Structure formats: structure tokens, C-alpha cells
Amino acid sequence: MAEVIDLKKDAVQNRAAGPWREGWRSFKKSKISLIGAGIVLFFIVLAVYGPNIAPQGVNEQDFTKRLLAPSGQHWFGTDDFGRDIFSRVVHGARISLWVGLFSVILSAIVGSVLGIVAGYYGKWIDTIISRLFDIMLAFPSILLAIAVVAVLGPSLQNALIAIAIINVPNFGRLIRSKVLSVKEEEYIVAAKAIGMRDIRILFSHILPNSMTPIIVQGTLAIATAIIEAAALGFLGLGAQAPAPEWGKMLADARIYLLKAPWTMIFPGLAIMLTVLGFNLMGDGLRDALDPKMKS
């Protein structure tokens, strides 16, 4: 009886040494990644509880308090409509994280499907999909995003779609190369030999084994997506007034560069911090989960 228990204990220990736990252990060790995760968590809290944290409503105007410098009452000062900038920056977290997260999920899904199909079936399908990726990557991404938004019309949602589209080839290529290497593994050959159907092999064997690079790439892609969304907002092609989107806030504040620099400083700092958080976390995840990709 005692032997059986020992075996179970063994199994538990074996599981403890799995790649995810191992990854978490080395992620925990890196201080920089933890700082990144902390920053990300902070902005997630802001995004979720924003309305409870912000001292004022996002569009609450007070024309007697236009362009006030930062003070105890208005930590980040006020803008040209007398709106509290701190409250607007807090509300903006929700928009930026939403665009960052969903555009990346969208491009990860589309990119993974295209990458898997190209990598698994090869031949002419691979040629077509890979050439398409080549072509998309040869465009300057921001110009492509601008062109897509020009077609769809300027709005936050269309900016999200544009950003998702330009990031598809990054995920596609990554998954394709991963599939190419996993495809030759013995367990895939074995699955084929016992007559498993392609679709099942793809989704229950190949996809789970390609998950780590998607997660690493995804975290880093959120960082870029947030900057791209802010850039489109800044050019007037993303979020529209009066949404407290950080890039749009910067564009509106531009004319007050001389008089009220704080209208510009804080939304920009918010973008930078969020992006920094995702970058640090992504670097940490890469080192922890995918030692081969270490740079």
C-alpha cells in the first residue's frame, strides 16, 4: 500500500517539474519581470476599477478651472475644458488595455490558423500564405494601419481591427515555423499512424505544443499595439472626442504646449509606463518559457 502512495507522490513531483511550473519559477527569480508584471497588474486594476478610483467624471467640465497646473486637488492638472486630467488618464487605461488585448487576441487567432495551415499542409497553400505574410511585412506597419482605417473610417474599433491586421503576419510566421519543427516529432507521426484525423492532430497536439511562443509574442505585441493605437488616436484616426484615449488626449493638448505642458506630460507617461510593463513582462516570459529565444 505504501508503495502506491509513494508512486503518487512521485507523480506530483513530476508534475511540479513541468515546463509551466519551471517557467513560473524562473520568472519569479527575475526582478525585472516581476516589476513588469506589477506595472501591468496596476494598470489592469485601473482599467477595471477606473470609475471608482477617479475623483471626477471623465467628461465633467468646469470652465472656471481651465488649464490649472497640477495641485493637491487636481493631481495632474486640468485641460482646456476644465476636466480633471488624472481622472481622464485613469479612465484611459481601460481603452488602451482593451485595444491592446483584443487586437492581439484577434491577430493571434487569425495568425495561428493561417500559420498552422501553412506549416502543416505545406506545398502551394504554404507558398500562398507565406508570400502574403512577406508582402504584409514589407509595408511600413503604421502606413498600412492608416490605409486600413482610411477604408473603414476613423474610430477606436476600426483602429483595433487595423492593428490586428498588421500584426497577423508576425504570429503567422512564428506558428508556421513552430509547426514545421513539431510536425516531425515522433508523437505526431504516431498519431498519424493510428489514423488520427488532421484536424484533431492540429488542435490537440500541434497547437498546445506551439503555445509558449504565442504567449511570449502576444505579451510583447500588446505593448506595440498600445503604442500603435495611441499613434492612430494622435493622428485623429483612432478614438474620437470626448473619449479619454491617451493618444487623442496628446493630440488635443498639443496646442497648449507652451501654456500647459502637464496636459501632455501625464497621458504620455501613462502610455510609456503601460508599454514598459508589457515589454518587461514579455522579456521575462520569454526567458522563463522559451530559453532558446533568449536574447
Added chain:
Amino acid sequence: MLHYMGRRLLQLIPVLLGMSFIVFMLIRAIPGNPAQVILGQQATKEAVEALNASLGLDQPWFTQYFRYLGGVLQGDLGVSLRTKLPVSEEIFPYLAATAELALFAMIIAVIIGVNAGIISAWFQNSWFDYTAMVIALIGVSVPVFWLGLMEQWAFSVKLDWFPSSGRENVRDPITPITHFYLIDTLIQGRFDQFTEVLKRLVLPGMALATIPMAIIARMTRSSMLEVMRSDYVRTARAKGQKMFVVVYKHALKNAIIPVLTIIGLQTGLLLGGAILTETIFSWPGIGRYIYEAIGFRDYPVIQSGILVIAFIFIMINLIVDLLYTVIDPRIKYK
């Protein structure tokens, strides 16, 4: 080598064809009719139709596409609907403005980035290493347009060291020859204008340089760290070679190859990605040119502008690949 080059150039053809087709279709999907934009909202239906016909916009899309493609192959990039000038002529000054800015930024990025990376690797885990890498991390995270605005605020509004925008002093215009103003002013011996142009390059150049600088520094550091551990570097040190020579002569030669790829890639990205910096600093570059053309539904300009940028981007990558063989003779292309 020639064989390899030929094959690479042949491979470009389907990519460029695909790009021209995607851009063509994308632009035609932009809502709004160029003839209507040119003539204004009051224009009669007949006038709009007549202009459409004279611009060839009433033809089926494939006729338009193949006519355009035929033109491009003969070096004809179309005629701007807005200015009525050939795009191939009109585009050059904009391209030169962006190229001058991008090259200036890239020189800053390479000099600072490569050296910061080398010193960080040399003195790994020192305070310099930590500071440089933290700055590099912030550098890749900062939105360029915000950095540009902050620079304007600090260095032109507050300190008044540099002009805040524009490529030249409008009261003292530069006579263009090559459209690269640094070169033009030198040819004409106008050193006062030369310093003016240089001053105006500093702020947008720094903003544009930040991201590639950070990426280059990180890449150089990791590549150097790897090489510094190799046997031949230990041998060089063991025979009493000065550390500076070991690092800059022996190690750097092998470490620079991946850095070179990044430099090439980033130069290409700067050309098209400069649009935000150009917006902030009122720089008359190619990004602004295309962005404004979208507002006017100026199909030929958008089409050819994007195509030209993409073409340059692809060519830079090709040149970088070929440069490898010069730097590392062990790499041979077949």
C-alpha cells in the same frame, strides 16, 4: 554571388506585384470619389462624371490596374490628382527629406547604440550596464510622438536651443539641388544655412533615433556577450592583447552580424515609420505626403508612395544580406 543576387531579385517580383495589387484594391475601397473631392460638394453630377472619365476612373478596375502597372514598369508612377504633377517628379523632394532625417537618426542610433551595447557587455553587471539597459528598455517603450512633443517643450520652448519645427528657415529658403539640404548648403558654400539645417535635424532626429538606438544597444550587448565567451577571445586576452583591442577588433567583428540585420531592418522601418515624427516637427517628408494624399483621395500618390517605400525597404534588406559576405567571408551564398 551573382547567381544568388539574381535569384533574390527574381523573388522580389511576386512580392512587388502582390503589394501593388493589395494597395490598389485597398485604396479603391476608401469611401469617397476623388472627382467629387477635387470639384467640391457643389459640383454637378455631369461634371463629376466627366472628370472621372478623363481621369480614367470610369474604367473597370482591372483595366485601371494593368494600365497603372504598365506605367510603373516604364517608370511612370502616375499623375497626382491634386497637383496634376507626375508623382515620379513630385515624390523626390519628400523622399529626400525623409531620407536625410532617417539617415541622420540612424547615424546617431548606430554610434550611440553600438557603443553602449559594447561597453555594457564589456562591463557586464556594472552600473553602466544596468543604466544603459534600463534606458534602452524605456527607449523601446516610449511613444515617439510624445517624445517629440516633450523635446519641443524642453529644448525649444523652455531652453530655446533648437527651432521647434520645419526643415528650413522660411525667411531664408534653401535653393534645392539634390534636395538633401545638408549637401545642398555645402555645395553652395552657405555655412550659415548648413548649421541652420543641422540644428533643425537634431530634435526630430533624436526622436526618430530612440527606438532603433535602444534595439541596437540591446542586440549588440547580447551578441557581444556571446562572442566574448568564445575561445578565440580568451586566446587573444591570454596572449596579452589590450582589452580595448580584444573588444573592438576581435570580438566586435563576429558580434556585429546580427546587429547589422537589425540596423538594415530599422533603417527601412524609419523611412515609412517617420510619419509621426514628421507630423510633430512639420517635416515635409514622404509619410506626410502619403498621409495628406489619403485625405484628398489622391490615388496615384498613395499607391506609388507606399510602393516606393516598400521597394526601398526590400532593397535595403537585400543589401544587408549581401553585406554579410563582405564582413564575414565564411558566409557564402549559392
